[in-house]
Amino acid sequence: MSRGLRIAFFGSSLVSAYWNGAATYYRGLIRALHARGHRVTFYEPDAYGRQEHRDLDDPDWARVVVYSAHGTDGLEACLEDAWGSDVVVKASGVGTFDAFLEARVLELRRSGTQVVFWDVDAPATLERVAKDAHDLFRPLIPRYDHILTYGGGAPVVNAYRELGARRCVPIYNALDPDTHHPVPPEARFAGDLCFLGNRLPDREARVEDFFLKAAALLPQARMLLGGSGWEQRVLPGNVRRLGHVYTQDHNALNCSARAVLNIHRDSMARFGFSPATRVFEAAGAGACLITDAFEGVEQFLEPGREVLVARSGEEVAEHVQRLTDTEARRLGQAALRRVLAEHTYAHRAVQVEAELGYRAAGAEVLAPGGT
Incomplete structure (x- = not known):
């Protein structure tokens, strides 16, 4: 039996939905990836009062690392910890040191490591980049192995391709039936x-x-x-x-x-x-x-x-x-x-594996988008 992927994920927050609309999306996807044998470490900043408004204890389906939002020392330690992962993800909208992270995660690329920019607000990102020819993220886009997006369909895919993206694939929101399900009214x-x-x-x-x-x-x-x-x-x-x-x-x-x-x-x-x-x-x-x-x-x-x-x-x-x-x-x-x-996150996890070129019964990581 082949081992799952080791995934390092830099995002806003997994343990708090406070001022963090991506929390449900992150949780559903990462739980589904864990269920398929992958190991995810989620790195998040101690920022915006999210740790004080946690609505989730550290889960058993992901390792959570919280780093200080004051200075980059804690973030550098996280980047060192992520070295050697099969997949490194930088999500949009982390909220602290985004431009720093967008450049630094690319330094973790090597043979056997894919680097992904996961845009959880692609329309806003694309509109920002379109308005500013000097946007720091613009020249980095072609360097990522994959751009995955929270949504947007063909308009978003085409816009990212025009900016030089190697690959751009929407991974839509979905349902985690263990989390969201019918209950008695209150x-x-x-x-x-x-x-x-x-x-x-x-x-x-x-x-x-x-x-x-x-x-x-x-x-x-x-x-x-x-x-x-x-x-x-x-x-x-x-x-x-x-x-x-x-x-x-x-x-x-x-x-x-x-x-x-x-x-x-x-x-x-x-x-x-x-x-x-x-x-x-x-x-x-x-x-x-x-x-x-x-x-x-x-x-x-x-x-x-x-x-x-x-x-x-x-x-x-x-x-x-x-x-x-x-x-x-x-x-x-x-x-x-x-x-x-x-439209469950189990469906989306299979799509993520296909995009990363993962095969459960064969080589773990193939060429981007391989089969």
Whole structure:
């Protein structure tokens, strides 16, 4: 039996979802890779209060190394620890010393070691690079063995190829059925529509349009708003703030409201083919999902049968007004069946292995993209 890959992964945080939208994605993928025999060490900075707001103890499916965000000494020790790994991953948006890491991980390349840039916010990265010809990441792109992305489809792949990427493959969000699944509803999360998302500059206008406008149009509806940063925002009277909702409460939230709303950030909506983590969290809980329209939605869920799609706050309000409990359950169950059949992190882990050229019964690492 061949050994699994030793993977060194530099990311924002595995153990905390606090101001860290990639946490669910990281956890699902890394758990699935571990289940297939690979060994992952996740290196994360002690930054942004994430260690104080942990929602996960150090897991048995990954080794977690936390380093100081003050100076690069701790990071240099992590890079030394990662030396000799089969795969070294630098994720986007670590939040501290990103430019330093993007260059330094490339120094770990050698025969038998592949270096990957894993872009968990490709639309934002590509828009930033396009605006600045002197962006420090731009000349590094052709040096990575692989660019893997959280989403984006052909628009993202083509944009990275134009920047010289050797390979660019989307590894989409997915469902971890052990983490997100149906649970009994809880009265504290009862409502007609809930939206969960941190207040971010490139999302707020869309939240205003798709959620707050819908709330204003349905003054009798019970609306729930979860996420950090909304404390000072003036809201319609029928919107109840939940504040930061810890990941262990996501299932209860998704299973308690009649419908769950997904709203993309501006750049993700423009590029399309980028279903947010919330899409699969909600579908995995059997929730009735309403999403803002994005190109490629039918690749993941069938509109009208597995998901409701809205192009404005008015359409969100229309969906909520027409939605019966019976129809909500039917849509939620259809979505759950679809994601279990096609969109779990176990499916994505197989895709990652194929891209890295890993074969369980043969040589561990082949040429990039080999079979």
